[in-house]
Amino acid sequence: MNNIDDELLNKYLDGELNQDEKDLVRISIESSLEVKKRYEALLKAHNLLNSIEEESPSIDFTKLVMNKLNKRSVIAQQQKYFLLSILSLLGLVILGITGYVLFQVISSMQPTQSSEMVTTYTKDLGDYISNLFGQKNITILGSVLSFIMLISGYFLYDYQKHSKKNFSH
């Protein structure tokens, strides 16, 4: 009867024993006061653990989590718009440069009669752009563009840092 250890009693309680083992434990409980006391104490521990009630977080917990999720969605959308505006700006710059290069290529070609009129109209615009990208202005224009890109980069970094902070709190 002394070989009824705690492990066996636990398994008996959880219904993990085969029929022979079950019978052995049952007989031990019935015949030995010591085993009976141990088993009853174990059963009481099991019942007390079963009866412990769950606890709740603050009343508005669900609302708080949902607010955080909603806020996160708004921030994600704002980030999307911000990225789009940066990309649009860069797109415009690239488009301008491409336009200028194309103009230079077209104006270097021999004008035909059909394209003469278009060339005349665009010549003024071309001159203006040439001036803009001329030796004197190119440095200023480059600086302005770099400045815009730097500012955009800073805001993008700051925005991401801010939203990361929001997610973690």
Added chain:
Amino acid sequence: MKNLTDVEIIESVKKGNQADFSVLIDRYKNKAFTMLKRMLKNDFDAEEVLMDCFLKAYNNLSTFKFESKFSTWFYRIVYNSALTKLSSAKRKIENEMSSVDDLHYLESKYLADDFIKEDNSVLIKKIVNELPPKNAAVVSMFYLEEMSTEEICEVLQISVSNVKVILHRSRNLLREIIEKRNLFQEVI
């Protein structure tokens, strides 16, 4: 909506119905909070970690492939987040040996004369609240969430026999205390 299964709710959230996620929160917040409170021994930390767990679950819902139950997947997030919180607070994460030491400490503490007059159920609650983190997690999942030892082993990423060892040790601790306290009462 409250009668829907976890799978149906997750599918709805994945389709863009963010508000449906609140049903999952309501369904799991109390049990997960109880487990976290027992592991972290602190209401404030438990609530903070629980909030983080729900945000993580929402963010990673797209990676949930329905291969296991949502509860198993979610409790794994909860358990791992609690361990991270414990380690970030530079608290020692118990290993098998220190768990046993902690259990011995609890046993000798609650067998002391100071607790003789306390009601058993009050005392058990106190002891459960002081169990080492891993034992507290196993007891919570087994008794509160009524998870099987197989599901618990999936959450804790340990073997079924280890889960049983932890569960039996926790139960034996309480048994010892109940048994010895009854003997004390008989002597008195």
